[in-house]
Amino acid sequence: MNARSQTRAGTRPPRKILFVIEKLTARSGGAERVLIETANALAARGHMVEIASHEFRHGTPFYPLAPGVIAVNLRPPRRGLRRIVGRARDLWHKVMPDLPPFDLLTWVSRNGGFWRRLQAYIRATEPDVTIAFMPPATTALALAEPGHKMRRVTSTHNAPVQDFHNPVRWDPSRLDRRRRLRLMGKMDRIAVLLPEYRDFYSAALQARALVLPNAVPQIAPEVLAASPRRKTVMAVGRLATVKRHDLLIEAWAKIAPDFPDWDLRIYGEGPLKADLAARIAQYGLTNAHLMGHQTNVAECYLEASILAHPAEFEGFPLAVTEALASGLPVVGFEDCSGLNRLVKDGETGILVAADGDRLAQYSAALAGLMRDPTRIRQMGAAGPASMAAYAPDAVIDLWEEMLFDADVPRGGLAG
Amino acid sequence: MTPALDVLLPHYRDPAGLKLSLSSIAAQTWGGRMRVIIVDDGSPEPDRIEAEEVAQEFARTSGIDMLFLVNAQNLGRPKTRNRLLDAVEADHVTWLDAGDIWYPEKLEVQFNHLSRLRMAGVDIDRIWVTGAYDWQQVGSTSARTLQQQVQGDQVLELLDGGNLRAYLWTLLGTARAFRIAGRFDERLPRLQDLDYFLHFVRGGGKLVVPEDNRPLCRYFKSDIGRNAREVHACHKLILAKMQPVIQTQPPALRSKLHYKANRLAARFAKSNGNRLLAANYLAQAAFGSPRHTLRVFKSVLTGKASRA
Missing domain, CATH: 3.40.50.2000 (Glycogen Phosphorylase B;)
Incomplete structure (x- = not known):
């Protein structure tokens, strides 16, 4: 000893x-x-x-x-x-x-x-x-x-x-x-x-x-290769104002009719849970779900296709790093501190323009990526290497x- | 070949006690491969030479591996114990102090209990097996058997010291389990065992006892030469380290713990002939912990009344 x-x-x-x-x-x-x-x-x-x-x-x-x-x-x-x-x-x-x-x-x-x-x-x-x-x-x-x-x-x-x-x-x-x-x-x-x-x-x-x-925990390449990806957009984080899950739900309400085989899963707990649930109900979104806190969220990354992270600001967002390490492209705003350093626009995800109508631009970026499975695969494949230094x-x-x-x-x- | 068990044995100026302890190790019925590591804590040369001869004789006659290390100067027990921890290579660890003895079945009973726990799916890397022991005051011919009660909150039981006591030589555990306790606090020349046990339990470890509750070892207790002020200061430091835990407890328990710290120091002072200092600590116990002092008085009076 x-x-x-x-x-x-x-x-x-x-x-x-x-x-x-x-x-x-x-x-x-x-x-x-x-x-x-x-x-x-x-x-x-x-x-x-x-x-x-x-x-x-x-x-x-x-x-x-x-x-x-x-x-x-x-x-x-x-x-x-x-x-x-x-x-x-x-x-x-x-x-x-x-x-x-x-x-x-x-x-x-x-x-x-x-x-x-x-x-x-x-x-x-x-x-x-x-x-x-x-x-x-x-x-x-x-x-x-x-x-x-x-x-x-x-x-x-x-x-x-x-x-x-x-x-x-x-x-x-x-x-x-x-x-x-x-x-x-x-x-x-x-x-x-x-x-x-x-x-x-x-x-x-x-x-x-x-x-x-x-x-950032590293995922073995064979695990990534064997992961079955579903048509799921996921978001992970405390259900608080700064994470802008409200914006994500509104964006989802705009694009969901074009993607009936996709679903949105939001993981986390927080003070806005009831408010977000009410928004989902208000828009009648049957394919958007508040998942609460899951202890196996690491496995959830391996089953999803995209991480949506429209937060206002971050320090060093764990959800983003874990998604990148798990082969998920990330969609966030270009003015979100932390995220804009970790996500390489066009390579490992999309940094949405901050000026102008944020909701419209975010909806368009997310929908564009969902429509393009090749880009999802390419961006996802580049993610793990970008996290190797951590x-x-x-x-x-x-x-x-x-x-x-x-x-x-x-x-x-x-x- | 790596031994299955390392026996850690600090020594200071007591070759006769070392011989007694090593004899009890040689008499163990457990048949696994063990190694005894002795660290002499800078004993005067005649004692150190004699201790080394005793250790070599033990190794030669018993066939048990032995490592004899020497501190160039007297560093105190916590540093010596940390040096012993640094020398561990085996999967299991146990302790013995020079002068105390194990009964022949000690290791066998404790290893069997660890095996049963492992078979039952218990994570034995979080377990220390302790057990009953005989407690004999030096100079007395009789001993009393004390059981280790491991039920309840073990942190509080260790602090109270009434039902569960922090004696290293009662233990057997995996080397991984001993890592939970970390290292001995080198600021504690006395009571460092208590601090070490508390760290183990607070760090997620658990003390267990075998079903067989016969005594496994004998402790020869002596207060002579132990500095009451040092004991008191060490006790106070441990209570300060434990303050966040103690403050969550009812006032009666807090009062009791502070009373006990002073009473223990008073006992050491009295045993070493310093009655004035003993009275001082008793006064601190009485005035610093009036609530518990009253309870003690009440129980003494009740006891007298019942005997009468």
């Missing part, structure tokens, strides 16, 4: 790694999946890995943890007096104006517990490296004083403009948006998903930034370099 021999290179001693994310219990999002898959892979290489969350809901993560990976929730349950105080604080957060000095009080009320408890836990466990996923955890990690030598890393999972300037994401206060970016200066490493995301940061921060894409082993090698090596590895896989 020589611990050193478990690491790929055979040279890295086992380290203590702490991942931090605000919410993990039962969450099936892309960032949560990347976090757990990375944690599992690092544990398989002999490292001691823990994942700390800070949430009221106490339960198990949606994605399975590998043996040895510990998930811990730092937030006490909201019971008794905590429940009463918590409700009073929720009310406070709603009614207080976003102006000094109320904004500072509200900010401390919202974020103080996270960084205080994280600091206590870091001091007790003394990890060699702590990695924050997404802005709330990054803020908590930046403010925590470890009391020992520790590398601080943040792993970003969106286009930076969404993480730092979008007023409706994360803590909506202006104070938090200002602090979020300033506190990035406390990070020793900043992982970004794509090279252009690194350009967002100042020169000082760029020196610590590394392009670290998500790992093979899990290569990405985990890069993670280890970022977490443990003295120098910032410049560029990363996609840099």
